[in-house]
Amino acid sequence: MTPQTRFSGGFTDAPVQAAHAFRAAMTVMARPGEIRQLVGATPPEGLSVAAGTLLLTLSDPDTGVYLAGAADSPAVRQWLTFHTGAPLVPAAQADFAVGLWQDLMPLEQYRIGTPEYPDRSATLIVECGVLHQSGATLRGPGIRDTARLALPDVAALQANSDLYPLGCDFFFTCGDTVAALPRSTRIEPKG
Amino acid sequence: MADQTKIANGDRRAWLGLLARAPAEALAALWSDYGARPEFQWLRTPEIGGVMVRGRAGGTGAPFNLGEMTVTRCALVLPDGTEGHGYVQGRDKTHAETAALIDALMQTGDADAVRAKILEPLTRQVQAARSARAAKAAATKVEFFTMVRGEDQ
Numbered sequence: 001m002t003p004q005t006r007f008s009g010g011f012t013d014a015p016v017q018a019a020h021a022f023r024a025a026m027t028v029m030a031r032p033g034e035i036r037q038l039v040g041a042t043p044p045e046g047l048s049v050a051a052g053t054l055l056l057t058l059s060d061p062d063t064g065v066y067l068a069g070a071a072d073s074p075a076v077r078q079w080l081t082f083h084t085g086a087p088l089v090p091a092a093q094a095d096f097a098v099g100l101w102q103d104l105m106p107l108e109q110y111r112i113g114t115p116e117y118p119d120r121s122a123t124l125i126v127e128c129g130v131l132h133q134s135g136a137t138l139r140g141p142g143i144r145d146t147a148r149l150a151l152p153d154v155a156a157l158q159a160n161s162d163l164y165p166l167g168c169d170f171f172f173t174c175g176d177t178v179a180a181l182p183r184s185t186r187i188e189p190k191g
Numbered sequence: 192m193a194d195q196t197k198i199a200n201g202d203r204r205a206w207l208g209l210l211a212r213a214p215a216e217a218l219a220a221l222w223s224d225y226g227a228r229p230e231f232q233w234l235r236t237p238e239i240g241g242v243m244v245r246g247r248a249g250g251t252g253a254p255f256n257l258g259e260m261t262v263t264r265c266a267l268v269l270p271d272g273t274e275g276h277g278y279v280q281g282r283d284k285t286h287a288e289t290a291a292l293i294d295a296l297m298q299t300g301d302a303d304a305v306r307a308k309i310l311e312p313l314t315r316q317v318q319a320a321r322s323a324r325a326a327k328a329a330a331t332k333v334e335f336f337t338m339v340r341g342e343d344q
Contacts, residue, residue, distance in 0.1 A: 005268050007234045014236070082266075083235070 006075060009042030010083045011056060017041075021057040028180040029169070033138050033147025035131055038178040041083075044075035050173035051098055051125050056083055058096060058123075064089035065096045069103025071127070091122075098125040101152035107159075112166040121183075123169045126152065131174035140185040149179055151187070158187045198298055206297055206310055207278065210290035213313050215283040221309045222289045227301070229292060230270055237265040237277075237284035263287040269295050 011017040017040035024036045043052025051071075059065050065086045067076060080086060091097060091109045104124055113121035128150075135150040136157075149172075151157055160167045160183060167183035181187075210218065239261060246257040264278045265287045275295025277287040296305045 005234065005272055005274060007266065007274065008232075008268070010235060012233070012236070014238070 006044070006078050007082045009044065009052070009079065011040055017053075018057050021053045024178060025054060025057060025171070025180070028171070028178055029182055031142045031147075032140065032181050032185045033133060033143060033149045033179065035133065035177050035179045037176055038173070039176045044073070044079050046071045046073045046076045047098065048127055048173050049176040050178045051127055051171075054125055054171060054173065054178065055080060055086075055096065055098065059084045059086040061085040061087070063095040064093050065098065066091045066094035066122075068097060068099025071099045071103075094122050096123050096125060098127070100127050105153075105156075107156050107168065110168050112163055112168060115166070118165045121166065121168055123171065125171045125173060128152065128172050128174045131172055131177050131179055137188045138181070138185050139188070142182075143185070149181065151181070154187060154189050157181065161185060161187055203294075203297070207276070207290070207294060209310065209313060209317065210277065210293060211279045213317055215279070215281060215286040217313060217316050218286060218289055218309075221312055222293070225305070225308050229296065231267040231275075231292065231295070232270075234266040234268055234274065235264070237263055237287045239263050239282050239284075265291050267291050267295065269299070271299070273298050 021038055021040050024038045028034050028036050038050040038053050041049065041052040041056050043049065043055075047055070055065065059080070061084075063086050065080065065084075065088055067073075067080075067088060068091070077088060081088070086096075091104075092111065094110065097104055097110060104126060110122035110124065111120060113119060130150065132150050133148045135148060136154050138147045138149060139145075151172075157170070164183050169183055170181040172179045172181070240263075241259045242262045244257045244260050245254050247254050260280060261282055262278060262280060263282055263284055263286065264276070265284070266274065266276045267288070268274050273295045275291040275293070275298070277289070277291030277294060279286045279290050293305060293309060296302065297310075
């Protein structure tokens with residue numbers, strides 16, 4: 001019998017699973033447009049497997065997490081606090097923000113870093129209905145010629161990449177898959 | 192499933208504190224005498240880390256960092272959904288597991304048996320060790336006194 005409690009669904013073998021998840025997160029961020037599988041955690045209702053695994057891997061008591069929309073449930077809050085100890089903060093102070101694209105908007109409310117410390121910016125974990133390599137064309141570091149990725153709002157993401165070296169970075173999660181879009185990637189609506 | 196509202200926070204704090212400070216060997220001996228081995232699932236496998244212990248000068252002054260200590264923690268759940276947490280000093284993962292199991296059992300119908308067979312003997316042992324140490328220290332106490340020499344008058 002496996003009793004489901006509010007704290008179930010963490011890593012069963014934290015060092016190994018977190019290392020695998022970190023490798024996947026690093027790979028997709030280094031190669032925008034690439035889609036990888038990301039498994040390990042079983043988060044409560046409101047978070048996808050990939051988003052939950054990403055949060056367990058990346059957040060700790062020093063990183064503020066902002067939960068938007070459906071992700072902001074008592075179950076998710078308790079689960080995240082038990083497993084990571086990450087403080088839950090408003091969007092303007094967040095290091096990580098999780099939720100659907102429409103719940104996370106407007107993009108202007110997140111930290112974009114400062115010219116001295118561009119790393120003091122938010123990373124958004126966007127839950128998507130689908131994740132596939134079509135749609136907007138991506139160019140930039142980590143992409144040989146061009147890559148393609150379905151993006152929720154091309155205009156907003158283009159505006160974000162225009163802020164380079166400031167701006168936010170994005171993970172897109174769908175079920176147990178993940179893709180990423182760093183601020184350094186240039187976006188064209190259609191190739 | 193345990194009814195959390197019926198357990199006073201103070202009681203739970205007392206037994207968790209006792210389990211955290213008790214010597215691992217003493218607890219292991221009592222636990223093996225207890226016999227029953229409930230099934231459980233991990234919520235958090237035992238992990239070793241450090242915590243900063245803070246103190247207050249004179250018990251009431253400004254807080255200061257006393258030093259770091261090694262702590263092992265784990266969390267588990269019994270088949271009926273009762274959660275148990277173990278935070279113990281040192282690096283002994285079995286100690287943390289035993290503490291978490293006892294914490295879980297203390298929230299179930301077995302509480303009285305666990306209290307009589309484990310917690311009370313453990314309290315007596317810890318108390319005896321404290322008094323023995325205090326007695327040893329008391330034997331070395333030196334009383335300083337000054338004779339009145341009549342100069343202050």
